[in-house]
Amino acid sequence: MESKVSEGGLNVTLTIRLLMHGKEVGSIIGKKGETVKKMREESGARINISEGNCPERIVTITGPTDAIFKAFAMIAYKFEEDIINSMSNSPATSKPPVTLRLVVPASQCGSLIGKGGSKIKEIRESTGAQVQVAGDMLPNSTERAVTVSGTPDAIIQCVKQICVVMLESPPKGATIPYRPKPASTPVIFSGGQVRADPLAASAANLSLLLQHQPLPAYTIQGQYAIPHPDLTKLHQLAMQQTPFTPLGQTTPAFPGMDANPQAGTHELTIPNDLIGCIIGRQGTKINEIRQMSGAQIKIANAMEGSAERQISITGSLASISLAQYLINARLTSEVTGMGSL
Known part of the structure; x- marks a missing residue:
């Protein structure tokens, strides 16, 4: 696979x-969008730039590997x-x-680094780029x-090798994509008070989420469960043993939320034919969910006659x-055929 990809002959679609x-985005777009238009036409890749007046923007490049390499060049x-x-x-x-800064699912970074840093060392040495x-x-x-930094040629060779790794080691489990946030967004609390403190924003969103039992992790749209986007904010908090306290407060932001991590149990029922996508091969997916969430997850044995x-x-x-x-998120990607979210 490596030789084919590096020659640009493998017609695999990548993102x-x-x-x-x-400033970098402005350079890519060019006057009246002329530069990005030229890049799209000459490379054959789809190049999308995230909206919004954020200090950072996401540039997504999609297409066959050879088109991606042309766009990167x-x-x-x-x-x-x-x-x-x-x-x-x-x-x-x-x-x-x-x-250049690439955004890569954390589940693929291990393959990119390699055992004891062997892969990343090999990429650095063979391309001359810093990674x-x-x-x-x-x-x-x-x-x-x-x-990734270096001369343009070193960067292009480096990106080719990173693409090979990403093709050989697809993301494991659901990926919560990074979305740059505006420099300072006002947060409207339930009482109508407006604050622009990002820490208070997280606390406000979280306290609203934690007012309900059981917690609404998703909304039902048609027959599929669609993950609730606000819960992406819980990732760091789930790893903490104590409640999140906004700046300037000494009492926990969530009255009644026990500092003990074993605060409760929630039951879910999953159709038998979808349980495999949650468990994963040799339990890889469920172990990843346990690791990322910090929760204990037990799956009951199949009951005879039960679906x-x-x-x-x-x-x-x-x-x-x-x-x-x-x-x-795993269920959604399975039933809609979206792959990793």
Whole structure:
């Protein structure tokens, strides 16, 4: 597979996400959108740029591998051109490298790093590019930033090798995608008070979620369970042993929420024919959901004559919510054929 992909001869459709600052996005779009239009036409890849006046934007590149490599080449050379232009007005003599930030599901980062860092070392040595995988996940997501820097040619070779790894090791379980947030969004509390504090925002969303028993991890749309987007905020909280306290408060934000992580149990019923997508091969999916949510999850044995299986989720309210979210994301991807969310 590696040789085929590096020659651009493998017609596999891939989606690569890039994280860019506003200035970089402006460079890609160009005057009246001319640059991005040219990139789309010449590469044959779909290039989408996330909306919004955020300091960061997501640039999504989709297409066959050879089209993706062409698009990356055009972006890398455009960034180098920008560096050269900026240096003409600068006393700096050494040219800084071109840098791109990829957004990769955390479940694929292990394969990218390799055993004892062997894979990432091999990529660095064979391409001459610098590759860094962030240790922490991006906020409210299960994705990590992978920073690639070097000459445009080194970056193109590096991206080819990263694509090979991503094709050989697809994401495991549901992926909560990173969505850049505006610099400061006002939050309207139930009493009508407006605050722009992002910590208070998380607490407000969470307290609204935790007012209901059992927690609404999804909404029903047609016959399918659609994951509730607000629950992406629970990821870090589910890992904590104590309730989240907003700045300036000494009492827990959620009265009655026990600091003990074993705060409750929630039961779910899943059709037998869908239980496999939640368990995964040799239990990989269910173990990942346990790890990410911090909840204990038990799946009852199949009962004779029953078309359903019982799942018990035990843990803090936040970890139960996150486990529910992840289970429903798996179900949604299975029944709609969307693959990993």
